[in-house]
Amino acid sequence: xxxxxxxxSRAIPFMELSDGSAASLTAPPPPLPHYLNAxxxxxxRFAVEGNAVITGGAGTLALAAARALLEHGLANLYLFDLPSxxxxxxxxxxxxxxxxxxxxxxxxxxxxxxxxxxxSAFSSAAAAMGSLDILLxxxxxxxxxxxxxxxxxxxxxxxxxNTTGSFLCAQAAAKQMQKQGTGGTIVFTASISGRxxx
Numbered sequence: 001x002x003x004x005x006x007x008x009s010r011a012i013p014f015m016e017l018s019d020g021s022a023a024s025l026t027a028p029p030p031p032l033p034h035y036l037n038a039x040x041x042x043x044x045r046f047a048v049e050g051n052a053v054i055t056g057g058a059g060t061l062a063l064a065a066a067r068a069l070l071e072h073g074l075a076n077l078y079l080f081d082l083p084s085x086x087x088x089x090x091x092x093x094x095x096x097x098x099x100x101x102x103x104x105x106x107x108x109x110x111x112x113x114x115x116x117x118x119x120s121a122f123s124s125a126a127a128a129m130g131s132l133d134i135l136l137x138x139x140x141x142x143x144x145x146x147x148x149x150x151x152x153x154x155x156x157x158x159x160x161x162n163t164t165g166s167f168l169c170a171q172a173a174a175k176q177m178q179k180q181g182t183g184g185t186i187v188f189t190a191s192i193s194g195r196x197x198x
Contacts, residue, residue: 026183050133050184051076053125055112055169058089061189062138063096069134070100076129077103080110080121080169081139104129112139112165122172126180135173135186137166142191 018026057079177184
């Protein structure tokens with residue numbers, strides 16, 4: 001059998017999606033108490049529980065997402081980003097700490113393209129927070145060079161940060177969530193610049 005023919009006999013990993021039953025990891029939410037008013041129902045529906053990591057966490061969009069999670073009840077937050085970005089956003093990060101004193105907000109210098117560093121950072125964050133329940137992937141760059149002029153190295157840099165970096169972080173988070181046996185939420189963020197065609 002040729003190597004090409006052998007491809008059809010491989011066992012491909014599969015993902016089991018939720019069936020929506022009460023026993024599944026994504027069971028329907030429990031009914032809200034009947035005595036809640038409209039504001040109470042909205043607060044209950046949009047409550048955020050647990051701990052989160054945000055990659056690219058010191059960027060403008062990530063900090064807005066961090067604030068929203070904290071406003072809705074997030075207990076602990078780790079912001080992963082490059083040291084220079086953490087430094088330039090130090091005032092905004094301190095503002096989050098001031099505005100949400102009951103939540104622990106930490107930072108870690110993380111290059112999302114470094115698999116060993118990513119794995120270590122997720123292990124450390126989960127240990128410090130007690131669990132990892134949510135990952136938001138915001139780390140990314142924009143290639144502002146026309147595709148016809150772009151070099152292979154410039155292309156690889158964008159793909160390495162935006163795609164491989166998100167994969168490495170999601171993989172590390174999923175391993176931690178699986179180890180905890182709790183499941184969790186992983187959210188990938190994309191840019192509109194990925195849709196523009198000239």
